[in-house]
Amino acid sequence: MTTTIDPSASASPAAHAASDAAAPADVRGRVVELHALRELARSGPSEKATEAQHAKGKLTAHERLALLFDEGTFCEVEQLRRHRATGFGLEDKRPYTDGVITGWGLVDGRTVFAFAHDFRIFGGALGEAHATKIHKIMDMAISAGAPLVSLNDGAGARIQEGVSALAGYGGIFQRNTRASGAIPQISVMLGPCAGGAAYSPALTDFVFMVRETSQMFITGPDVVKAVTGEEITQNGLGGADVHAETSGVAHFAYDDEETCIAEVRYLIGMLPSNNRQDPPVQPTRDPADRRNDRLLDLVPLDGNRPYDMHEVIEELVDDGDCLEVHERWARNIICAMARLDGQVVGIVANQPQSLAGVLDIGASEKAARFVQMCDAFNIPIITLLDVPGFLPGVDQEHGGIIRHGAKLLYAYCNATVPRISLILRKAYGGAYIVMDSQSIGADLTYAWPTNEIAVMGAEGAANVIFRRQIAAAEDPEAMRARMVEEYRTELMHPYYAAERGLVDDVIDPAETREVLVRSLAMLRNKHADLPSRKHGNPPQ
Numbered sequence: 001m002t003t004t005i006d007p008s009a010s011a012s013p014a015a016h017a018a019s020d021a022a023a024p025a026d027v028r029g030r031v032v033e034l035h036a037l038r039e040l041a042r043s044g045p046s047e048k049a050t051e052a053q054h055a056k057g058k059l060t061a062h063e064r065l066a067l068l069f070d071e072g073t074f075c076e077v078e079q080l081r082r083h084r085a086t087g088f089g090l091e092d093k094r095p096y097t098d099g100v101i102t103g104w105g106l107v108d109g110r111t112v113f114a115f116a117h118d119f120r121i122f123g124g125a126l127g128e129a130h131a132t133k134i135h136k137i138m139d140m141a142i143s144a145g146a147p148l149v150s151l152n153d154g155a156g157a158r159i160q161e162g163v164s165a166l167a168g169y170g171g172i173f174q175r176n177t178r179a180s181g182a183i184p185q186i187s188v189m190l191g192p193c194a195g196g197a198a199y200s201p202a203l204t205d206f207v208f209m210v211r212e213t214s215q216m217f218i219t220g221p222d223v224v225k226a227v228t229g230e231e232i233t234q235n236g237l238g239g240a241d242v243h244a245e246t247s248g249v250a251h252f253a254y255d256d257e258e259t260c261i262a263e264v265r266y267l268i269g270m271l272p273s274n275n276r277q278d279p280p281v282q283p284t285r286d287p288a289d290r291r292n293d294r295l296l297d298l299v300p301l302d303g304n305r306p307y308d309m310h311e312v313i314e315e316l317v318d319d320g321d322c323l324e325v326h327e328r329w330a331r332n333i334i335c336a337m338a339r340l341d342g343q344v345v346g347i348v349a350n351q352p353q354s355l356a357g358v359l360d361i362g363a364s365e366k367a368a369r370f371v372q373m374c375d376a377f378n379i380p381i382i383t384l385l386d387v388p389g390f391l392p393g394v395d396q397e398h399g400g401i402i403r404h405g406a407k408l409l410y411a412y413c414n415a416t417v418p419r420i421s422l423i424l425r426k427a428y429g430g431a432y433i434v435m436d437s438q439s440i441g442a443d444l445t446y447a448w449p450t451n452e453i454a455v456m457g458a459e460g461a462a463n464v465i466f467r468r469q470i471a472a473a474e475d476p477e478a479m480r481a482r483m484v485e486e487y488r489t490e491l492m493h494p495y496y497a498a499e500r501g502l503v504d505d506v507i508d509p510a511e512t513r514e515v516l517v518r519s520l521a522m523l524r525n526k527h528a529d530l531p532s533r534k535h536g537n538p539p540q
Contacts, residue, residue, distance in 0.1 A: 041079045041096035049120035058191060058213055059257050061101045061116035064151050067261040068114060069105035076103040077140075078133050095121050098129040099154075102137040104146070107268050110280075113141035116151035119191055124154030126197070127161045131168025138175040145274035147184040149264060152201065152214075153191030169196050176203035181376035184271045188264055189214035189240075189250070190257055202249065205373055206267065206325070209240035209250040210260050216243060216250075248329040248366065267323060270337050270344050271377055278378050279344035284318045288341045288517040292316065295509040301450055303388075303426045303457075306352045309334055312384065312424070313347055316340070316513050322347070325370055330362035335370035337379070341517045343524075346374035349384035350435070352425075359431045360391040361404045368407035375415035380520055383421040383436040388457065389429040406539040409434045413441060414536060418523035420516060423447040423503070428456050438502050443526065444519050447503045448512075449494045458488040 024030050042062060044050055053060055059067075065074050079101075082094040099121035104113045115134050117124035126134075141148040157165035179185055180203065187201035189209040193216045201207045201216065209216070217238035224230050224237065236242065243250035254260040272279045292315050299307055313336060314320040322338035332355040336347045348367050350357035374381050390396070390405060412419070412434070420443060421436045432453060438445040447453070455461065463470070466483040473479035497503040507515050 037080060037096070044118065044120045045095055046120075053120055056213065057256075058119070058153065060120065061118040061151065061153070064190065064257065064261060065101060065103075065105075065114060065116055067258060068149060068151070068264065069107060069112070070109065074103055074105035076101060077137060078102060081129055081133055084129065097121065098127065098133065099124055100126075100130045100133050102133045104137075104140070104144075107147075107265055110268070110273060111144065111146045112149060112268060113137055113144070113146055114149040114151065117154040117191070119153045119155075122155075122158060124191065125156060125158040126154060126165055126168050127158035128164040128168055130158070131165070131171060134168075135171045135175060138172070138179065141183055142175070142179050145183060145276065147186065147268055147271065147273060148179065149186045149188060149268075150200070150204070151188050151190055152193050152197075154197065155192060156195045156197045166196070169200070172200050173203060176200055180205075181275060183274045184268070184377065186264060186267065188260060189216060190260075192234075194218070194220055206252070207243070207250045208252045208254070208260050208264055209243060210257055211240045211253060211255050213257075215239050244326075245328045248326060248362065251325050253328070263323075267337075270323065270339075275376055275378065281342045281344075282318075282339060284339065284342045286318045286341075289514040291510045291514075292512050293510045295512065299386075299424055299448075299450065299509070303452060306356070308353050309349045309351045309357075309384065309386070313338065313349060316516065317345075317347075318342065326366050330360070330366040332357055332360065333363035333367050335367060340382075340513070340520060343520060344379055345520070346370060346379045346381045347384065348381065348435070350387040352386050355391065357387050358389060358391040359387060359405060359408070359434065360396055361399050361401055364401070364404045364408045364434075368411040371408070371411040371415055375411070375417050378417060380418035380420070380523065381415065381436070382516060383419070383442070385421060385423045385427045385432065385435050386425040387427055387431040387435055389431045403539045405430070405434060409440065410536070410538045412436045414530070414538075415441075416526075416528035416530065418443055418520060418526050420444045420446070420519055420523075422512065422516075423451040423453060424509075425450050426452045426457070428452075428454055438504075443523055445503050446512075446515060447494070447497065447506050448509050449506055450509075451494050451497070451503075451506070452488075452492045453497045453502070454492045458484045458492055461491075462487050 024033055044060065050060055080096050081098055082096055097118060099118050100115055101118060102115040104111060115137050138148060157169065176185065185204035186206045187204045189201065189207065191214055193201065195218060198216045198218060212235065215234045215238045221232050221234055221237055224232060240250060240253040244253035252263060254263065270279060294315055295312065298311055313322055317338035317340060322336040324334060324336040326335060332351050334349040334351050338345055338347060348370060371381060390401060419436055419441065433439060436442045462480060462483040465487065470476050470479045470483065494506060498506050
């Protein structure tokens with residue numbers, strides 16, 4: 001039996017009524033009709049629309065989902081849904097899926113939920129039916145306790161549906177917030193995302209972007225020019241590089257969709273399915289007791305000489321492999337996910353190669369958010385310190401370095417996962433306290449014999465404490481040098497903090513990996529209760 005289906009999937013209600021009247025009379029005919037409808041829904045509005053999507057360097061929604069999920073595992077939900085809106089010609093255009101593909105599948109054998117905007121239909125714009133599909137898949141992900149990935153490529157709210165479309169966004173935001181800290185939420189920006197639509201990715205745990213083809217902004221270039229007179233391109237205003245380097249909105253940016261989605265799969269493999277589970281363990285052939293002799297030469301004894309903290313991290317973790325979060329934003333601090341003896345850990349480390357590793361507004365916000373994410377998803381935190389303090393300056397003070405620095409302090413103090421800190425070299429002032437010192441709850445604190453822990457550097461301390469003696473000396477410079485050495489000898493020697501119980505042990509740098517692995521094994525079943533409360537009130 002041959003069944004004819006309108007290829008535009010946008011016939012009028014009367015036409016569909018006529019089609020229903022001529023529906024096949026037997027089951028086999030109905031099944032043929034079903035498969036024809038499914039193929040129509042999958043293929044999209046037309047070959048021309050697909051070619052236009054490819055011409056922009058973008059994949060279709062189904063092509064993206066095929067990259068995300070293990071082959072043959074994606075199960076689509078509400079494939080045949082269509083909108084019921086009328087007016088402005090909408091009643092004559094009712095495509096299946098309504099411009100969003102929703103469902104679940106497997107990523108490396110684990111259940112993951114997803115929705116993907118189909119830009120070929122209404123430009124991926126969100127209407128009432130479109131939003132309802134997203135609400136349903138979000139509710140399913142929360143109930144099932146599985147990660148949620150959104151593949152975003154949409155033109156914002158469907159203007160023809162008015163406030164109904166706006167209400168749809170409200171439902172998404174509410175569910176983003178309810179899912180926060182319960183299941184991992186990953187937003188992948190593969191096209192435009194403007195206006196209120198940009199707030200959903202901002203509420204999720206991770207944001208991926210693709211250069212040249214994805215943009216995020218609240219108001220576009222035309223509005224900016226009309227209001228402020230500034231002329232700027234879409235990518236200049238809200239492209240991947242802008243959000244990865246300047247605003248910090250994007251955690252990851254890649255050159256193409258294939259690489260981007262492959263990295264999404266890699267990240268999922270390092271996250272638990274929900275907050276009640278631990279991250280997946282991956283067997284490794286990298287020995288837990290592997291010595292790190294290279295570290296003896298990698299970190300200079302002179303605290304003023306820079307080095308690349310990435311090399312330290314690569315030396316310590318399994319196979320030198322890690323995934324850095326916010327790699328290009330606030331580079332004076334490193335936040336990365338890696339494995340130690342197969343167990344996932346979050347690493348927060350000062351970067352002496354950038355601003356000498358100081359803490360500033362950007363670094364504080366970046367690290368605070370990362371610590372909160374690790375704590376939410378049961379990922380132990382290792383902190384590597386080489387920090388000269390907070391960045392001084394009028395801009396920093398007026399920009400609120402106090403409240404931004406307090407965000408990092410709050411995040412560490414509130415974290416109940418295993419926490420281990422290691423002081424490689426200098427750790428001065430308030431920055432030492434904030435970077436997970438023993439006094440704010442680190443479970444174990446180690447130091448190398450190159451450590452210097454103090455209120456400030458020896459030079460600055462001597463200038464304050466011995467100001468009068470230096471000024472009255474016949475040779476002020478010689479007196480200053482002698483006082484600096486005296487302060488360093490008395491209060492900054494490598495064992496001063498250990499003698500007072502503020503460091504659990506001073507360790508051989510070559511044994512760092514083994515010490516960390518053994519410490520994490522001991523802390524694996526750590527349990528800590530917070531006071532009974534609705535929620536805290538973190539600094540903003």
